[in-house]
Amino acid sequence: MENCGRKVTFEKAPSRVYLGFQSAAEIFFGLGLGDRAIAQIKPMDTPLPDQVADFDRVPDQSPDAYVPVGKEEMFGLRPDMLFAYVNSEYGGPDQLAPGLATVDELQSIGAQVYALVCPDDNPVQTAFTYRAIADLGVIFDVEDKATAVIDGMKARVAEVQKRVAGREPVPVFYYYGGEGPIMTGTRDAFVNEVIGLAGGVNVFGDVSGGRRGFLNVSQEQVAAENPAAFLIGASPNSDQDVAAKTDYLYRVFPEMQAGKDKRFALTYDTANTPGWRFVDVVEDLARTLHPDAFGPEATSPTTPSGEK
Secondary structure, three states: OEEOOEEOOOOOOOOOEEEOOHHHHHHHHHOOOHHHEEEEOOOOOOOOHHHHHHHHHOOOOOOOOOOOOOHHHHHHHOOOEEEEOOHHHOOOOOOOOOOOOOHHHHHHOOOEEEEOOOOOOOOOOOHHHHHHHHHHHHHOOOHHHHHHHHHHHHHHHHHHHHHHOOOOOEEEEEEOEOOOOEEEEOOOOHHHHHHHHOOEEEOOOOOOOOHHHEEEEOHHHHHHHOOOEEEEEOOOOOHHHHHHHHHHHHHHOOOOHHHHHOOEEEEOOOOOOOOOOHHHHHHHHHHHHOHHHOOOOOOOOOOOOOOO
């Protein structure tokens, strides 16, 4: 098969896999492949309940949540596959730390490299999740499981789409962090598609730029957009982080519609990427933007309540 413009060939299913950023690890564990993992990048978020055993069993050998071990340590682990999130995890111009093993170096020890997101993938899309799951299904001979997972994810997204169809898209500002400049996501960011699937419109979705679609903007630029809701990137493991970011937005933008209504939903790094959790954010954001479309009293936007 092809991955990131390279031909990736497996004579048999890998049995010694090093897992990249947590989004990649969650896909791997979700497909029931945990017994084939030998190490992983240090996870940053609390594992999903049904994946706790895998995360506990597989050593988290890495300097931090974004960088794998260096080349010599990687070679010592004797992997036959690196399932990476992005190319910054396997050397080259985008690497986040010096001394990482490159694709050629990994191939020299018999390890194939498969990445969830490729260097030229722009914009970053939800479809990359389905692509990776389908490919892993082929590589590890779990195609039926992979198909079922993909169908389940697509069905959940389709249900949200059905509920929000016909409703006016709600202007949303995605707040990743910072106080001036402020970091947000453009049309090239993964979050841009997530907002659209949830029945919103990214207020900075008409511009591009920045690494993987992230861009710094001023407070004045945000205020000029007057979004009706915030999508806040905050750690799900830290109530303090959530409180600090919501307090900042409400304090700095008190006259903004989103600030007046205290209307926000949350996302976080593990969910704000192609992976196992993005559908959770789509569903949660949709309920925030269109609460009348959910629950037993939900009605069609074109059908008055009580009519058939």
